[in-house]
Amino acid sequence: MSEKSVPGIEPYESPAGGWGALGAVAKAISGQMAIARESLALHKVNQPTGFDCPGCAWPDPKETSSFEFCENGAKAVSWEATAKRVRPEFFASNKVADLWNLSDYALEGLGRLTHPMAYDRASDTYKPIAWDEAFQRIGAALRALPDPNMAEFYTSGRASNEAAFLYQLFVREYGTNNFPDCSNMCHEATSVGLPKSVGSGKGTVVLEDFEHCDAIFCIGHNPGTNHPRMLSTLREASLRGVPIVVLNPLPERGLERFTSPQHPVEMLTGKSVRIASTYYKLKIGGDVAVLKGMMKSLLAADERAIAAGMPGVLDRDFIAANTTGFEALAEDVAGTSWAAIERCSGLTRAEIENAADIYAKARNVIVCYGMGITQHAHGTENVQQIANLLLLRGNIGRQGAGICPLRGHSNVQGDRTVGITEKPNDELNDGIRRTYGFEPPVAHGHDAVAAVIAIREGRSKALVALGGNLAVAMPDTAETFEAMRKLDLAVHVATKLNRSHLILARESIILPCLGRTELDVQASGPQAVTVEDSMSMVHASAGTLAPASEHLRSEPWIVAGIAKATLPRTRVDWDRLVGDYNLIRDDIEKVFPIFRDFNRRVSVPGGFRLRVAASERDWATPDRRAHFLLAPGLEEDPPADANGLMLTTVRSHDQYNTTIYGLNDRYRGVSGRRDVVFMHARDLAARGLAHGDRIDVFATGVNAADGKERAVRNFVAVAYDIAEGSVAMYYPEGNALIALESHDRRSGTPAYKSVPVRIEAAAQPASAPAQPKAAHAT
Numbered sequence: 036m037s038e039k040s041v042p043g044i045e046p047y048e049s050p051a052g053g054w055g056a057l058g059a060v061a062k063a064i065s066g067q068m069a070i071a072r073e074s075l076a077l078h079k080v081n082q083p084t085g086f087d088c089p090g091c092a093w094p095d096p097k098e099t100s101s102f103e104f105c106e107n108g109a110k111a112v113s114w115e116a117t118a119k120r121v122r123p124e125f126f127a128s129n130k131v132a133d134l135w136n137l138s139d140y141a142l143e144g145l146g147r148l149t150h151p152m153a154y155d156r157a158s159d160t161y162k163p164i165a166w167d168e169a170f171q172r173i174g175a176a177l178r179a180l181p182d183p184n185m186a187e188f189y190t191s192g193r194a195s196n197e198a199a200f201l202y203q204l205f206v207r208e209y210g211t212n213n214f215p216d217c218s219n220m221c222h223e224a225t226s227v228g229l230p231k232s233v234g235s236g237k238g239t240v241v242l243e244d245f246e247h248c249d250a251i252f253c254i255g256h257n258p259g260t261n262h263p264r265m266l267s268t269l270r271e272a273s274l275r276g277v278p279i280v281v282l283n284p285l286p287e288r289g290l291e292r293f294t295s296p297q298h299p300v301e302m303l304t305g306k307s308v309r310i311a312s313t314y315y316k317l318k319i320g321g322d323v324a325v326l327k328g329m330m331k332s333l334l335a336a337d338e339r340a341i342a343a344g345m346p347g348v349l350d351r352d353f354i355a356a357n358t359t360g361f362e363a364l365a366e367d368v369a370g371t372s373w374a375a376i377e378r379c380s381g382l383t384r385a386e387i388e389n390a391a392d393i394y395a396k397a398r399n400v401i402v403c404y405g406m407g408i409t410q411h412a413h414g415t416e417n418v419q420q421i422a423n424l425l426l427l428r429g430n431i432g433r434q435g436a437g438i439c440p441l442r443g444h445s446n447v448q449g450d451r452t453v454g455i456t457e458k459p460n461d462e463l464n465d466g467i468r469r470t471y472g473f474e475p476p477v478a479h480g481h482d483a484v485a486a487v488i489a490i491r492e493g494r495s496k497a498l499v500a501l502g503g504n505l506a507v508a509m510p511d512t513a514e515t516f517e518a519m520r521k522l523d524l525a526v527h528v529a530t531k532l533n534r535s536h537l538i539l540a541r542e543s544i545i546l547p548c549l550g551r552t553e554l555d556v557q558a559s560g561p562q563a564v565t566v567e568d569s570m571s572m573v574h575a576s577a578g579t580l581a582p583a584s585e586h587l588r589s590e591p592w593i594v595a596g597i598a599k600a601t602l603p604r605t606r607v608d609w610d611r612l613v614g615d616y617n618l619i620r621d622d623i624e625k626v627f628p629i630f631r632d633f634n635r636r637v638s639v640p641g642g643f644r645l646r647v648a649a650s651e652r653d654w655a656t657p658d659r660r661a662h663f664l665l666a667p668g669l670e671e672d673p674p675a676d677a678n679g680l681m682l683t684t685v686r687s688h689d690q691y692n693t694t695i696y697g698l699n700d701r702y703r704g705v706s707g708r709r710d711v712v713f714m715h716a717r718d719l720a721a722r723g724l725a726h727g728d729r730i731d732v733f734a735t736g737v738n739a740a741d742g743k744e745r746a747v748r749n750f751v752a753v754a755y756d757i758a759e760g761s762v763a764m765y766y767p768e769g770n771a772l773i774a775l776e777s778h779d780r781r782s783g784t785p786a787y788k789s790v791p792v793r794i795e796a797a798a799q800p801a802s803a804p805a806q807p808k809a810a811h812a813t
Contacts, residue, residue: 041727043708044753047701050307051259051266053294055701056106062697093262093441094242094568095641105263110689110696115550116580119146121532126152126161135537139507139767140695143531148547149584154539161545166588166596169544174600176524176542177497183210183476186524187486187495190216190455191502192444193551195564195576197619198590199446200626201612202501203454205598208473208605212480213495214457217692218447219483220508221406223782224414225440226451232422232662234655235647237448239437240401241570245272247435250397252390253311254282254322254421255407255788256441259289259702260688262569265403265441266293270308278393281311283407284319284683285713285757288702315390318381319681319761320789322408323666325387326420328376331368332391333427348395353429357652360663364423367665375669381758399435400425407683409440410788412737415781416666423663431661432652442569444692445551449567452645453623457482466626473606482783483509484775491518491775498540499526499597501590502548504693506535510773510785511745528593530583533693548590553578555589558614562589565620565637567645573630574642591619679735680718682790684766693767700765705753712794713755713763722794726754729797732764734772736791745772749797762792 049055125145131154134142151169152161164172180186188206190199203214218226226236233239245251245268258265270293273279281290291314292307301307317325337348354361373384380387394400402425408417422431422438430436442448454463457480467475481489487509489495498505498519509515519525522540529536530550536543549555555562555578563577588596595609612619617634624630629645636643648655656662687709689697699706703713712732719725730752734745747768757763766787777786 039725039727041751041753043706044711044727044751045704045706047288047704050292050294051289051702052106052263052296053302053305053307056296093264094570094572095574096242107260107263107688107691107696111691112552114143114694114696115147115530116552117146119144120149120583121145121147122149123152123163130159131161131537131539132159134532135534138695139504139534139693140698142533142537143694145532147530147550147583148532148545150586151547152545154543156539164544169546170596170600172542173499173524173526173544173597177209177601180497184213184480185495186211186497186499187213187215187481187490189483189486189498189500189503189505190214190450191500192217192442192447192450193503194450194501194590195446195566196449196453196573196623197564197616198501198594199450199455200453200619200623201591201594201598201609204467204471204607205594205602207459207467207475208471208598208602208607210476212457212459212476212478213486214455214480215483215486215505216447216450216455217444217483217503217508218451218455219783220410220785220787221447222409222440222442223482223784224409224418224779227782228415228418229422229438229440229649231656232419232426232664233431233438233649234653234661235649237571237647238439238569239431239647239650240439241572241644241650242268244401244435244437248272248277248397248399248401249435250393250400251277251279252282252394252400252402253279253290254402254404256403256405257283257287257289257685258441259287259293260686260690261405262441263289266310267295267297269293269310270295273308273310273312278312278397279310280390280393281314282317282322282325282390283314284316284761285685285755285763286314286316290314313390313393315382315386316756316758318379318758319683320411320413321380321382322411322417323413323420324376324379324669325382325390326417326424327368327371327666327669328373328380328382328384328387329391329394330364330420330424330427331371331373331376332388333395334365334368336391336395349427350429354426357429357654358426358661358663359658360665363665364663367667371669379669381760394424395428399433400428400430401435401437401439403439403441405441407788409782409784410786411784412777412779412786412789413666414779414784414786419664420666422661426661426663432650437650440569445568446566448569448571449565449573452567452629453627457485463626470622470625471606484778484783484785487515487518488775490522493521496522497524498522499524500535501528501594504533504535506538507533507693507767507770509775510770510777510787511775512767512771514775526597528590546593547584547587548593549578549582549587551576551578552580553582553587554580557589557592557616559617562616564591564616565642571645571647572642573637573645575637591616678722678793680714680760680762680792680794682732682762682764682769682772682792683788684769684790685763687765690765703755708751709765709768710750711753711764712750713753713757714794715757715759715761716754717759718762719752719754724752724794724796726752728752731795731797732772733793733795734774734790735793737777738772738774738790741774741776743774745774747771749799752794762794
C-alpha cells in the first residue's frame with residue numbers, strides 16, 4: 036500500500052475473531068444502551084430453548100449447550116434488542132423530508148418502532164394509527180385494484196416459516212403470485228440452477244459432513260463477515276489437516292486465519308489457526324473459466340492415468356449409473372483453450388492445475404459458495420459448473436462430500452420451502468386446493484427485478500413488504516426510488532425505520548412487529564416459530580425478551596389482520612391459526628407433506644432435517660439422472676477494454692445486507708467511513724491515480740446501454756491486494772451503478788458482483804463527507 040496517509044484507512048494485521056471481535060461486541064452492546072437486556076439475550080441465541088440468531092443461516096451444532104460466540108450475531112441481537120425507541124413524538128417533530136437526509140446507518144440507529152404509523156401528506160410526517168384502521172385502509176386499497184397482479188408482496192428472509200406460510204396463503208387467495216423476495220437477489224441462481232443439475236435446489240451436505248471431508252473449496256464468499264460461525268467448522272477441518280482452497284478476488288481475513296473466542300488458549304496466547312491452505316485471487320467474473328480449467332485438468336489426468344494402466348481420476352462408475360451429458364461436457368471443456376481460461380480467470384494454468392490436483396487427490400470434497408458465485412449475469416451457469424465438478428468424481432450424495440450454498444438471512448431458505456415463490460409448482464397448488472378449498476393462481480408472478488420494473492412502468496400500484504429494505508437493496512437506486520414514489524399503496528412491516536419507509540406512495544403505512552428476540556404471546560399462550568438453515572435443518576425459535584412496545588404485534592398476527600381486511604369471503608380461519616402456531620404448522624404439513632409430523636419433530640432440541648433427495652442420490656429430474664450442463668462461450672468472450680475494470684459490491688464487517696451496524700470494516704482496515712473503492716496499485720497507476728485520491732466511478736457496458744449515466748462520485752481509492760482488473764466497493768452504495776436490466780437471464784438475480792466500470796479522477800475533489808447527524812429519538 037502507498038505510504039500516503041488516508042484518514043480511516045490503516046491495515047489490520049490481527050486474525051479474524053480474537054480480542055478484536057470481543058471488543059467490537061462490547062462496543063455494539065454499550066452503544067445500544069441495554070447491556071443487561073442484551074447480555075441476557077446473547078445467552079439465549081442459537082440454543083435449543085432460545086431463539087434463532089436473526090443474522091445468518093449457518094447451522095447450529097447438534098451438541099450446542101452453551102452460547103457459541105459470533106461477533107456479527109451478537110451485533111444483530113443488540114441491534115434488535117436496543118433500548119432506543121422511535122415513538123410517535125419523534126415522528127411528530129421530524130418531517131420525512133428531513134429524515135431523508137440521514138444516512139441509512141443513522142435511520143436504523145434511531146431504535147425500535149413502537150406504534151403503527153401512517154403518512155400524513157399535509158404535515159409531511161408519519162402519525163400514529165390504530166391497528167384496525169390500518170388494516171381497513173390496506174384492505175380497501177388492495178380490493179380497489181382492478182387486478183390482483185397490480186400488487187407486489189415482498190418477503191424478507193428473516194420472516195419465520197409460520198409468517199411466510201400465512202403470507203403466501205393470503206396473497207394466493209387474494210389472487211396473485213407476485214412474490215419478489217430477498218432470495219431473488221441472492222441465491223435464486225442456486226434455486227434455478229441446481230434442480231436442473233441434480234434435481235434439488237438446496238445444498239446436499241449437513242454440518243457433520245465437514246468432519247469427514249478430505250478437501251474443502253471455498254468460492255466467492257466471506258465467512259468472517261457473512262456467516263462467522265462457519266469459521267469454527269473451517270478451523271476444525273484445518274486442524275485435522277484438510278486442505279482448504281479459496282478462490283476469491285480479494286483477501287478476506289476470515290479465510291486466512293482465525294482465533295476462536297471459544298478457545299481460551301488461543302485467546303491468551305494470541306495464536307491463530309490458518310484457514311486457507313491455498314488462496315487464489317481470480318478476476319471478478321472468472322469463476323466459469325476456473326471451473327472449466329479444473330475440469331480440463333481432471334479430464335487430461337484421467338486420460339493419462341488410463342493410458343498408463345492406472346485407475347482413472349474420474350468416477351466413471353458413478354457417472355455411468357447416475358448422470359447424463361458427460362460426453363458433451365468433455366467435448367466443451369476440451370474445446371476451451373488454456374489461453375482463454377487464463378485470460379478470463381486471471382490465474383495461470385499452473386495455479387488451476389494445482390487446484391485440480393488437490394481436488395483429484397481428495398476422496399471426499401465439499402464445495403462452499405456464496406453470492407460471489409450467484410450474483411452475476413451468468414450466476415446460474417456458475418452454480419451448474421460447480422455441480423459438474425463435483426459430479427465428475429461422485430462428490431454428491433455421500434458422507435463428507437457435496438455442494439454447500441451459503442444462504443444469507445436466517446430463514447431465506449425456509450421461506451421458499453413454505454411457498455414464497457413467484458413460480459408455484461403443482462405440489463404447492465394442489466396442497467392449497469386440498470387444504471383450503473380455493474383455486475390458487477397458477478401463472479408465474481414477478482420476482483424482485485420484474486416487480487420494480489412493473490412498478491416503474493405503472494403496471495403495479497401497491498407494495499406490501501414483510502420486512503426488509505427493498506428499495507435500498509435493489510439495483511439502479513435512482514430509478515428504483517423514482518418508481519416506488521409512483522405507488523398508490525406502500526405497506527412496510529418492520530422493527531426499525533429504514534429508507535424504504537421514506538419513499539412515499541399515495542398512502543404509506545408502517546406496521547411495527549416483534550423481533551426474533553421477543554416474547555410472542557397469542558390466545559393459546561407463548562409461541563415459538565420455526566426456521567430452516569442453509570443445510571435444511573428446521574428448528575424452533577422462541578423469543579424471551581419483553582417486547583419493545585405494548586403496541587407491537589407478531590408477523591403472523593399482522594399478516595392475518597391484513598388478510599381478514601382484504602378478503603371478506605376468505606376460506607381461511609385466520610384467528611384460529613394465529614391463536615396457536617402449532618395449528619399453522621399442522622397446515623404447513625398438510626400442504627407440504629415433506630414436513631410430516633412437523634410439531635413433534637420440531638419439539639426435539641435441534642429440530643430435524645427436511646429431505647434433500649440429491650443427498651441420497653435420488654435425482655428428482657425428469658429422467659431421474661443428474662445432468663452435466665454446459666456453459667459455452669468462454670472462447671468468444673472479448674478481451675476487456677484496456678481502460679475498463681470489473682467491479683464487485685461487498686459487505687463491510689459492520690453490516691448485514693442493508694443493515695449497517697457501524698461505519699467500520701475492521702478486517703479490511705477501514706474505520707469511520709464507507710466511501711471507498713478497493714483497487715490494485717497497478718490499476719491505480721495505469722490511470723494516473725494513487726492511494727487516497729478522490730475518484731468518480733462510471734458504469735459501462737450493459738449498465739450504460741440505455742444511454743443513462745450511472746455513476747458514484749467523490750469516493751476514495753484504496754490500494755488493496757485485489758486481483759488486477761478488479762475493484763470492489765460497498766453494497767448498497769454501489770447499487771447506483773447497476774441497471775435493473777443487468778441480471779442473470781435465467782434466475783433474475785441482479786449482477787451485483789460483475790459491474791463493468793470506468794474510473795477517473797474526481798471531477799470535483801472534496802474532503803470526506805461527514806456522516807449525517809442522527810435526529811434525536813425519544
